[in-house]
Amino acid sequence: MGNPKQKWTPEEEEALRAGIAKHGTGKWKNIQRDPEFNHLLFSRSNIDLKDKWRNMSVSAxxxxxxxxxxxxxxxxSTTDALPETPTPLAIEYTPGSGSGSCSSLAVVVDPSSTDVLHMDDSSKCLLDGKTASKYNGMIYEALSTLNDPNGLDTNAIVSFIEKKQQEVPANFRRLLTGRLRRLVAQEKLEKVQNCYRLRKEVANGTKGGPTPKPKEIRPKISPINGHLGETLEEAEIAAAYKVAEAENKSFVAAEAVKEFERVSRLAEEAEAFEHVAKEIYERCWRGEVVMVQ
DNA sequence: CTTTGGGGTATAT
DNA sequence: ATATACCCCAAAG
Structure with a gap:
């Protein structure tokens, strides 16, 4: 009896990529538990992240x-070379034909935006892919926002989500309960009576014994650093510049460019963008080589 | 414990 | 059938 199977949503993939941009490949656990991505990846394990990355790398x-x-x-022996670059680069940078002239960089941002609020799933009855873990995120949000020690019942969760989004599919409730059920099965959530509450990283479950770690909870949502003295666009340009300048380190550039492209789509959220862009900026600047080919 | 790099299986299309 | 999610394992750090 395997699990129903949850396809990875673009949002999750996005979070994964962003996580990789931030922590580097391989830091699956960090990415997974990073409060910044946890809301999307809390139902995935570090192994899942690793596997997903493998799949992405291969198919892309x-x-x-x-x-x-x-x-x-x-x-x-070179068959599985270059496990990186799961994302095709949609960016082109012209190395500015040698001699010191500034490099120009053309960024092609796909018009495809990951609209979180527009679901065209109109009348899908089954939880598949897209909708599936979108709900995970909603559930997580509801649970963590109205942080109730006793958990929330379905009604509470539904109404919370309804408040956030004007409309919810007719079968919403059903989808939601399905999701809840699964998360409970996965031990991501706890069900007490008819309420659900978040579980604290079961992770290694069996081992640790009963609540061995109080585990400090820090709702620290990091107000996204103070500020870069830059505007979004300036940061964007700066990042692009650094990326271009990193030419000689083609790999780093490729990585950064890749993330930059991804990040560009995310740019709707200035905060998120700024943050990640800063990471990239810094990485390039330091010439940090996180992975080797 | 986490990461890695495999292999395997179930499931969805 | 193929892709893809998820599981399991063992070695290494």
Whole structure:
């Protein structure tokens, strides 16, 4: 009896990418528990992140799905080279033909925005992909916002979400309860009577014994750093510049560019954007090489 | 414990 | 069938 299967939503992938941009690949646990992404990834495990990244890397790249023992002959040691770059670069930078002239960088931002509030799932009855974990996020938000020690019952959760979004699908309630059920099954949530409440990282569950760690809860939502003295656009340009200047480190550039592109889409949220852009900016500036090819 | 890099299986399309 | 999510494992740090 496996799980119903939850496809990763663009939002989650976005969070994953952003998380990687911030913490670097491999810091799955950090990404997962980072308050900044936890609202989207709280139902995923670090292993899930790792696996997802694997899938993304593979599919965005070559063609075939996970290269198994396929092509036994060609199974050169370099088959699985470059696990990075799951996202095709939609950005072009012209190295400014040598000699010190400033590089120009053209950013192509896809018009496809991840609209969180527009769901066209009109009348879908089953929780699949998109809707699925969108609800996880909502649930999480409701639970953490109205942080009630006793948890919230379905009604409370529904009404909370209804307040946030003018409209909810007709079958919303059903979808929601389904989601709740699953999260409980996954031990992400606890159900007491008919109320649900967040669970504190079960993670290694069995081991630690009964509530061994008080685990300091810090609702610290980091007010996104003080400020860069820059406006959003300036930051954007600055980041682009640094990216371009990192040419000689093609890999870093590719990474940064990739994230930059992703981040650009996120730019609706100035805060989020600013934050991540700053990370990228700093990374490039320090020439930090997080991963090697 | 977490990361890594595998392999395997279930499930959805 | 293929992709993809999720699971399991063992080694290494």
């Amino acid at each position: 790249n070559g063609q075939g799905p996970r290269e198994k023992s396929r092509t036994p002959k060609a199974k050169s």
